[in-house]
Amino acid sequence: MPGLMIDRDILIEAPVEVVWRTITEPDQMSQWFADKVELVIEPGARGYMQFGDQGGPVVVEVVERPTRFSFRWNHPRGEEPVAGNSMLVEFTLTEEGNERTRLRVVESGHELCDWPDAEKQRYADEHSDGWVEFLERLVTLLAKHQSE
Amino acid sequence: MTTRVDDELWSAIADPSRRHVLDLLVNNGAVSASWLAEQVPFSRQAVSKHLVVLERTGLISRRKQGREVLYQVEADRLDQATRLMADLAAEWDQRLGAIKRLAEAAHAEAKQHSQP
Numbered sequence: 568m569p570g571l572m573i574d575r576d577i578l579i580e581a582p583v584e585v586v587w588r589t590i591t592e593p594d595q596m597s598q599w600f601a602d603k604v605e606l607v608i609e610p611g612a613r614g615y616m617q618f619g620d621q622g623g624p625v626v627v628e629v630v631e632r633p634t635r636f637s638f639r640w641n642h643p644r645g646e647e648p649v650a651g652n653s654m655l656v657e658f659t660l661t662e663e664g665n666e667r668t669r670l671r672v673v674e675s676g677h678e679l680c681d682w683p684d685a686e687k688q689r690y691a692d693e694h695s696d697g698w699v700e701f702l703e704r705l706v707t708l709l710a711k712h713q714s715e
Numbered sequence: 716m717t718t719r720v721d722d723e724l725w726s727a728i729a730d731p732s733r734r735h736v737l738d739l740l741v742n743n744g745a746v747s748a749s750w751l752a753e754q755v756p757f758s759r760q761a762v763s764k765h766l767v768v769l770e771r772t773g774l775i776s777r778r779k780q781g782r783e784v785l786y787q788v789e790a791d792r793l794d795q796a797t798r799l800m801a802d803l804a805a806e807w808d809q810r811l812g813a814i815k816r817l818a819e820a821a822h823a824e825a826k827q828h829s830q831p
Contacts, residue, residue, distance in 0.1 A: 572729075572803070581818040599814050706790075
């Protein structure tokens, strides 16, 4: 069974449309993500991202302006990024009042993306303590037991 | 490039049942597969499979004690995994922070221009 990996969000004092452009326009993306981004924002579009002297292809998955945007990356070199070998990054934009937007990002492993949204949400809710917290708790416990 | 978590480690701890097993190992030290099987709501066979997966990632190790095989958590590996995950989360926090600054600056600029 898959698991959610990273789930973070932030509140931005700007309209949802502005946030949308910031996360989807390649020249903007190169200011917060990769050093160089070549990408057409269309479902299924293949692009390229450069990080320092490394880079690799990216495949756009969902484009629902201005609320949902997702892409796959970080698959093994030389392989096509598909379900099963890559990480899925999903952005969700939610308007919270006038000119204010909640931006949420979930980066997850492969299997999860085939799940219906309701299933995903249920799984996320059940694991709301999150990965980092889970592992940190284990490490803390372990240290405690070892010192006993 | 960026912090990445290897796939095996990822899928090993993604499974709630394996997390349960990990939890038990952390709390109880070196224990046998039979003992673990008594603590969990799944079969002995399932426990064995989970132990194999966890062992492959280096998160746990086994040792023989008399006729028994005992399993225990590898603290260093667990610690390393935790730091990796924390780094990944921190990376996204940084990116979200950058997006916030960019979007808010763009918005402020647009507002300025729209004023007469």
